[in-house]
Amino acid sequence: MSAVEEVSHQDGANQVSDVVVRFAGDSGDGMQLTGSNFTEATAIYGNDLATFPDFPAEIRAPAGATFGVSAFQIYFGSEDVSTAGDDVDVLVAMNPAALITNLKDVLVGGLLIIDSDAFTDKNLARAGYSSNPIEDGSLDAYRVIPIAVTKQVLESVKPFGLSHKFAVRCKNMWTLGMVMWLFDRDRSITTDSLKQKFANKPEIADANIAALNAGHAYAETAELPTGVEVYRVPRAEAAPGLYRNITGSESLAYGLIAGGQLADLPITFASYPITPASSLLHTLSGQKQFNVVTFQAEDEIAAVCAAIGASFSGSLGITSSSGPGISLKAEAISLASATELPLIVVNTQRGGPSTGLPTKTEQSDLNQSLFGRHGDSMLPVISCSTSVDCFDVAIEAVRIATQFMTPVILLSDGYMANASEPWLLPDINDYEPFPAKFETNPEGFTPANRDPETLARVWAKPGTPGLEHRIGGIEKDFDSGDISYDADNHQRMTDLRKDKIEGIANYIPEQEVSQGSPKGKLAVVGWGSTYGSIHQAVKRCRHEGLDVSHIHVRYMNPLPRNLGELLAGYDQVLMPEMNTGQFINIIRAKYLIDAKPLNKVSGQPFKIREVETAIRSLLES
């Protein structure tokens, strides 16, 4: 049953515990903007929330085309929300294409808000409808509110004298106004942000605000189907403190800046535009006050090489891309491994192989991260699990890269990069600094000197008198750092590089159980952005008394030193992954555990239900 049907009537208002709303329209209809404004208002209202922007690779697909539909989903509620929700309670469909492609996700009894003006013969045919679904009874299982939105909008923005083209563009704000009425959201934040966004075009701002208010007023006064009234979603109980909404790519960018400060290092961020990784470059290029230099290179290779050059000369070099771009960087990453320089390589994973699904999510670059280079160039790999988690993982990447003088691969993905969630803001002063050490003493210096504990090579930057030295890709003598083709020395250096990376396991936390107990019938082991779905699925199953726990791995290489022992404490292990089974092969090979896979590569995150079903079937078998 849809949440908007399953209501309790307290204080005369419809009360629901949680709701999923999806806005869907043409890729030029402004659905992402609509969704993010509704998200802001919902966060400030005090609900917990998670979002899922889902858009096509085409920037402006032909109007009315099914492949051009852009959607923004938000799940909000009075309890712990960690996914964007399985099923849709309220669908806003701006045209037939948006309806036909999204209807399958709407619960029976769910609410459909439809712009009937867009249901023209041409648009219906383009979407593949042979008759108008608003009229032919095919939507009888839902509660349908067809509104002539276009007409309403043109009327409401008339006083501002916009051209037809610009006037019609206010449609998204009109529907937003209506949905805000439905859930009693405050419009002032949207009003403020419109004024800010169109500061130089006040007539556009005014028209959009008028449309927003008109949509709200319409909902308030029109006769809507029985039972469609204002729904109240009680505020979520949250830890006290200051909050904001954050997307994964923003929190990752902030984490890198924070990491640079904690390491007391300037940052050189070199990147080449690629979906869905570019927003990291955009965010960081606007933060020059933080000793951050950004460089949009001519290609992926130049980007990683510039980052390594920057590290050589005493900055923290960072590069960022998505799978195909990381492939291009592979040779240079191996050079950074051979020369033992710090480097962070951020991979915001997307559907592959090749161009694949650029705007859709996947976690299929784990094998690439672990093995996708020539030679024995083992590297630390760490992964983020939620939008908020990206902040801490970025700091951790900086710590490992600089303390161990090694490239670090940091895995994010398209889902969490774009998705937002509320963040209880941390205080940077609570983080332990880890200042980078530069060699300055020429006495006994060689570029091969290293810390006997961590095995980290010494970092001597150009500009330091007496430490002039050469490094490069040719194998280096263990003692002097000079080039060496000696057979035994190569064995020794290869072993050393391996020992150094494996030894990082002694400097990372032991694996914890994120939900449940450290022993039992079943552990669901995940990594990356599957966190939310696994968390909710395990929570629901435990609520019913099932013996299942959730373990979420951040350190993909080296793995936490207790992981094998921990997993041995469960009768069964289930591993959901948005790939064909990459991490599971590592776990099976390393710990000889008969873990069971749950794989999905549809470009969409796991639904809670899918993980729940897998848990039940393993526990019942």
Add this chain to the structure above:
Amino acid sequence: MNAPVQKLTAKDYASDQEVRWCPGCGDYAILKTIQKLMPELDVQKENQVFVSGIGCSSRFPYYMNTYGFHTIHGRAPSFATGVKLSNPELDVWVVTGDGDGLSIGGNHMIHVLRRNVDLQILLFNNEIYGLTKGQYSPTSKVGTKSPSTPDGSVDMPLRPCVFALGAGAKFVARTIDTEAKHLTPVLGRAHDHKGASFVEIYQNCPVYNDGIFDQIKDKKNAADTRLVLEHGKPLTFGVEDRKGLRMNAKTLLLEIVTIGEDGVTIDDVVVHDETNKVLAQMLAGLKLPEFPEPIGVLYCESTAPSYTDDVYQQRIVVRETRGPADINDLLRSGHTWTVS
């Protein structure tokens, strides 16, 4: 940067590594000349960085007692850009070859020149791949017989200085490996130039392409085969500078004239102006046997802003405008709300 307190010598710039080029390689001469030049520059040794890619020439940094980074094939300009972005105070030299810099690394060469990153780029051109044992290169003449072109190469070579000018380089020069008297001042000018300085060095590979530049290097022919460029001086060459280049007003091409014949005087000869890009492009395209090959500074636009300076400047302005940066403030930017 401060001048060295104690005057260093060429020896101070030689590393303790045994030089491993083939006997007779032109790289030896270039190395010696650069080691001699270094103490004359107003830069402290610890502020100098040599960055290279892959190839014979790219072993260069190992032999310099400065900071050095031997990187990967074709990418030295990108590493050097990163070095310079991170620390604009450093004096950064890129050493590359015709294969490294113009084939696998051609794209980076275009962009490092276009951006005008403040570097010295020395392209050792021997018109052959040495380290991979003698295949033809993008600068090899048509018909070059090599292991990969046993019947002679058929593709057109590119002219490095034409390429550099096309990419927007602000300093373009050509010189010769074994001619220290020419090489030294050209490298000095390249160093003094703010921005990307591109220097093509004709370099002999005695093993795979021996004598490829002999016509120009041979003292007997040199007067007729090379055109020594000097800013403000007429473009004359030949025995007793009897020949010169004149601009044909009808074809808009340079043509060879003999002074004293057909009423031609020195006043008819084009005067070299290294700030004239059109002239530089014409000179860069001249080649034997039709024309003498120019050596010297073809083009120098000294007022162009350098990328690294501009990036640095932009940061200073942003920091001054925005005031002190605080991570906690950054995190708390945008809409926030309090749960009590």
